[in-house]
Amino acid sequence: MCIDAEGEAEQLESFIQEILTRPPRLARISAWQQEELPPKGWRDFTIKTSMAGLEQKVVASPDVALCPDCRREILDQADRHYRYPFTNCTCCGPRFTIIYSLPYDRARTAMAPFTLCPDCAAEYVNPGDRRFHAQPVACPACGPRVTLLDNKGQPVAGDWLEQAASFLRQGCILAIKGLGGFHLAVDATNHEAVTNLRHRKGRLTKPFAVMARDLAMVQKYCYVSQDEAGLLAAPAAPIVVLRRRPATDLAPEVAPGLSSLGVMLPYTPLHLLLLQAGPPLLVMTSANISDLPLIKEETKALQELAGVADYFLSHNREIVNRCDDSVVAWRLGETHFYRRSRGFVPAALQLDLPDGPDVLAAGSDLKNTFCLLKGREAFLSQHIGDLATVETQVAWREALERLQVLCGCRPEIIACDLHPAYFSTRLARELGSNVVGVQHHHAHLASCLAENGITEPALGLICDGTGYGLDGAIWGGEILLGSYNGFQRLYHLRYVPLPGGDQGARHPWYMAVSYLYYYLGPGPGTAAARELFGRQGPALEIVLQMLSRNFQLVPTSSVGRLFDAVAALCGICLENTYDSQAACALEEAALAAGDEQASWPPYPFALTGAEMDPGAMIKAIWQDLQQGVAVPVIAARFHCTLVEMLLQALQLAASFTGLRGVALSGGVWHNSLLLEGVSRELAKRGFTVYRHRSVPPNDGGLALGQAVIARTTWKEETAPCV
Structure with a gap:
């Protein structure tokens, strides 16, 4: 971003300090510089049209949960946004899930078909309005609309909100089109409804996440610390894994056999309205069949979920980039990721690496994400899932193509797992000949070191279920000595x-x-x-x-x-x-x-x-x-x-290594x-413990390690492969 500002020296200095110390709610300043230029005679405030074709420095922002101001308007009968399920402003709303390409202007998003009405246009061009240049801005007069359909695709008569809320109270299953895809929703206190959802979806025991009307409702069912409340209310609005309270009316089938529960707050106006009008606690689980990708198109939802959902709550704003909910917990005073997706992707991770060629890391076959490394920034994809199906592999290619456009990455090197039978390995080799194989547990070690900014060798305690070893065995209980350049296996x-x-x-x-x-x-x-x-x-x-x-x-x-x-x-x-x-x-x-x-x-x-x-x-x-x-x-x-x-x-x-840092x-x-036992005891013994804080420790973070290893060990004489 470039700002031309004119004024007295004292005013300009105050202006700069205000931006640096009190940036807007969603702003992140990674670097800045200033230069004195001759005055141009500016007398008003103008945002110039974005210029395409320049070297790309900015990528799309993650989707942002509903802000307090928009929430207030949605619930205010006197406001023109009352009960409008697509209300947003510069502080909230869809970003990544609606964008095709950069620069981030309305014409390059799924909002392009919706022409602004005079009221919205006035807000959009007013620098003093909080909807100034908010690309998804809309209202009931000009924006997207909700439709309620039965499972044959026929419209349901009556007010969509009242009808949908009524169906949920009756125990029906609703397929709801959200930000990054469809959810399947039922009343989380209705034993029969939850059992029915499990039977129809074929998900017999895996725990469901729930969405609660507000924090008070979360506290009714779970113990919530101040830090956990902060995670729930954060702009990313992830699913937060909490400890359940005993003896509540939560249907036991929601999370059978577990003392924890994944909970999120409503992060779109549509979710808020539904929870205000209907049951205050809903199962909200990804709408897909078996291990297939999250469904994002209405036509596909009607085809594939006709035997699962009783009704479909849909809308006419396209989901460009599918994106599952993120899942986190609060562990040892820090955010602990189970899944990094909506609300965090495509925000870059800043790394301490020398410059080098762009890298694509294909990730693993399970819990797949891929990584694009450009300069010192790593862009991890949204959660893709397990790559065993053709449909998921197609989704992987689509997500890769879109993210490459958004971050301006042209990979010269491709990294993949050493496992010869992995689908991710095959996908990587289909993209070019300059492919670097990376041992699975070395990638885990490098991933943890990279996000902690550690470039020197360290010990790695790498424990998982499956990873192809250098000897052809299945590794998964390893103590490594290594860095980005290589590793030794000390114990297993x-x-x-x-x-x-x-x-x-x-x-x-x-x-x-x-x-x-x-x-x-x-x-x-x-x-x-x-x-x-x-x-x-x-x-x-x-x-x-x-x-x-x-x-x-x-x-x-x-x-x-x-x-x-x-x-x-x-x-x-x-x-x-x-x-x-x-x-x-x-x-x-x-x-x-x-x-x-x-x-x-x-x-x-x-x-x-x-x-x-x-x-x-x-x-x-x-x-x-x-x-x-x-x-x-x-x-x-x-x-x-x-x-x-x-x-x-x-x-x-x-x-015998002299190292005291453990990843x-x-x-x-x-x-x-x-995690708590090993971390606590290592600290007592004088070790420095490096844990994952920005990516999951599971295979969802593996691609980051593959990418930094490939960048560090690349050879300049290799030819571009993409």
């Missing part, structure tokens, strides 16, 4: 066979059988497996045969698979119907132990050579199960043991007991 969880590959990850009892067989021995292990999992019938015998014949087994050092095994041994999760379900169940069991867990000693374990060996722990857990020890006690001791084992291995690594990355660090 001892290898155990993974029966069935992906099936083994879906069925935690597979890993339980493997651990029993491996550590108790073939005879006792087989007997124990049959005692615990005999109901699995022929499937169990197939797994035992695979182990006895060493058939189709891949060794794994995954901490995620260790969580699976212990959860299955305890009988609390035999099938992962969603990612990390067994680990979540085991954490919940440990939390149920309460404050007593601190008094129980860890199970035994061993550190041998470069291995962290949990064999003694597995044997002890089996003995506890035989003796009828309560599952919460076993789960709590398991967490304590894992913390202690990782700490001891890190201390050994630090003793924690990988999806296992969503576990609050593990």
